[in-house]
Amino acid sequence: MSPSHQLPKNYDIEEVERRWQSAWRDEDNYFDPASPKPRFIIDTPPPYPTGNFHIGNALNWCYIDFIARYKRMRGYNVMFPQGWDCHGLPTEVKVEETYGITKNDVPREKFREMCRDLTLSNIEKMRATMRRLGFSTDWSHEYITMLPDYYRKTQASFLQMLKAGDIYQSEHPVNFCTRCETAIAFAEVNYAPRTTKLNYFDFDGIEIATTRPELLAVCVAVAVHPEDERYRGMKGKRLTVPIFGHQVPVIEDVVVDPGFGSGAVMICTFGDKTDVYWWKQHDLDLRKAVDRQGIMTATAAPYAGMSSEACREAILADMEKAGILKRQEVLEQRVGTCWRCKTPIEILSERQWFVRVHQDEILDAARKVSWTPEHMFTRMENWANSMEWDWCISRQRIFATPIPVWFCTACGETVLPAEEDLPIDPTVDKPKTPCPRCGGSDFTGETDVLDTWMDSSISVLQVTGWDGTGKPPFFPAQIRPQGHDIIRTWAFYTILRAKALVGSHPWDQILVNGMVLGEDGFKMSKSRNNIISPEEIVGQYGADALRQWGAGGAATGSDIMFNWNDVVAASRFQTKLWNIFRFVMGHLEKGADLDAPVTELTDRWLLVRLSETVAEVTAAMEGYQFDRALRAIREFAWNTLADDYIEIAKGRLYADDSSRESACSALRTTMDVLCRLLAPIIPHFAEECYHNLAGRSVHEEAWPDFSYADDEARRHGDLLVKTVAELRRYKHDKGMALNAPLGHVMIYAPEPVDDAGDAGRALNADARWSTGTPRLEEVTSGVDFNMAVIGPTLRKQARGFMQAVEALPPELLKNPPATVTVDGEEIPVPADSFTPKVAYRVAGEEVDVLTLGDVVVTIGHSS
């Protein structure tokens, strides 16, 4: 046949994908607030605008887009919004690097402007990548957290939680980065290995081991384990701190590890998190020796003004001089560092803003959400249960949402703006009314700003239509898709905020995706040089191939190793599909009644298989099991349709009778359904084919509900396929070409089969079906056991039974006795417990014989 003159022989990925991307209209993906359709709102992650939409994002967004497209086809009014979580240190650091300044070198507003400009150009780059990947984003619901319309809501949410008592100010120890000069939350602390020295010194007669001698000035107690015999009776005694001379108590606490150092530990405010625990637990003094820049304070005189490193060396030298430094050991430790700049964090006591964490409420809300995969809920649970401090939300930076609060200069009262006046910047704007407490009119604006998670943790309120008060009209959202790395932050904080602001859980479902690992099995990182960018993949193999990798690379939720093989295989599948499609179109265009009844066996068999595939893919998509969905589609298209069906039925397509109409009709249906099944995963390819087939966009079609049952066609078709495959193998084993003519072929089947001559044409043979028995010598050569019957029925006797059956004479296998003897006991033979394996011998005539189950095929040698 001649392939369609309209369809090019090669599928030009770049050309086709670009063409459809420019043809598709953004409006087609818009959520319609007035629509009567059921809503499906996606709380899409707002990425940090680094300018680089990386492959981890790509995987995450592939899942989201599969869901969005699938749900639209299922008749939902889908919202697939796109946000940008702009604020934060990385952008400040980047601006400082780019312009060679620090944040204090330019006015606050100028610095913010530089950050905004950088962010906007980064967003533009990332949008371009997202469009190239073919995501069906609703760009009418884009939000940018650094713009007034959004941070007005962030500020409103702050005020509401403040008024409700969920937000408070307090002086409390916080993690502090002295490089960035800001407090950070636990979620922002990374732990890095470091080699340091453990210094043993004489502390008023007791040996103390410490890694942080520079904190000696803020030593507030010495602690020992209550059952440590070495320090029995020491509790309550007061010791004099060397060099500084102040007195501190000896306390006992079970958290002290008697095996570490000398078993006695000095508690400083604050060397680490355990110091904070002891300080609170024992109500100890607070002394401050390190300031926000990491410089020693007057408390540490005579070391005031030194950096903490210099102070450490100086104190050690002085200890040595005084003869109290006993020895030093090398110690491997893990030290908390700033997630952004890697500077070791200090724990400083500062006035900060906090959000109250009600663990139980959060967990209750989290339980109302359906988690996929289920085990990801355990991570949330563990994190919630391990929270010891409230959430520190204030930061001493600039590029962030301002905390909308003033302080009255006269009386210190905290003064709030009216919510309708938001957004405000308290360092620029002034209160509209005098101080409600003292009537004063001089105010200081809060310079602290909000943690960026305060912005992003109301994304779900934003997308469900929140105007800053009350319950959003479309709340809760239907699904939150996100990675497991941010369960303890974004998911946790969002649930907290939804509970605090709306009073219930934020989404019906959460779908947690895995991380993308490099080809070497490790997390992608610059230092490992194993980074693959989406552009690199798309440039070579196109967006649809990348999307197939995302769907099929791993089960949903598990980490996925990037693998070029999968991308290449994906691209080959498209080539295969394209050739299938060209072949089918070529025949359809030659003219056929596409509504003709599907009458022939092979055609009916194809539709049964198609129907089964639709059911399987639908179930997989409902459970977000994209790998299963894609696998089922591939198997159907490649094995069932191309290798089996087309190879067997193609001969009929060249004929010119009603049996050709049947095939064309079946193929037309199959291609239509197949395009729809493919549409969510490979939208460009599906669109290209469907447009040629139907002249419309596949993305405006409904998900197929195709259903076709025909048990006989399924059974007979399977026989036919199996027989043809066996005869192909026969030809192969004989060294024959697959299209070489065969002699007279008789297929003896248990039921009458009418294949419309397909077997004969496929095999290039005179093939006939018969229900008779070939006149051959039968030899029973063994048995096939049915374990599913034998096991449950006979239990412990199963093995003995099988041995007994195998020992039976061959003629008894064909007509089995009612009982067999096992260990001297007569036991009944269960029905269907085994079938005899029958081999056939040639009886005079020159034929070859193949047996496959209950089908016997004889092949005459003359052709």
Next chain:
RNA sequence: GGGCUUGUGGUCUAGCCGGUCAUGACGUCGCCCUUACACGGCGAAGAUCCCCGGUUCGAAUCCGGGCAGGCCCA
């Protein structure tokens, strides 16, 4: 140190609420340019299903204990 998770032919992967010969892809080898496709077709080789123990008539699958990897955290 804790939590979660994974360990299947050379490589990646499916199966994992137990049932006779373990799925697919890439790679390897052989045959075939059969009027959709050589980015293809047909076939072959290749697996102690991480190790040890247990439950069971039967375990890749369930249980216990190891070992190793990953992620998150302390």
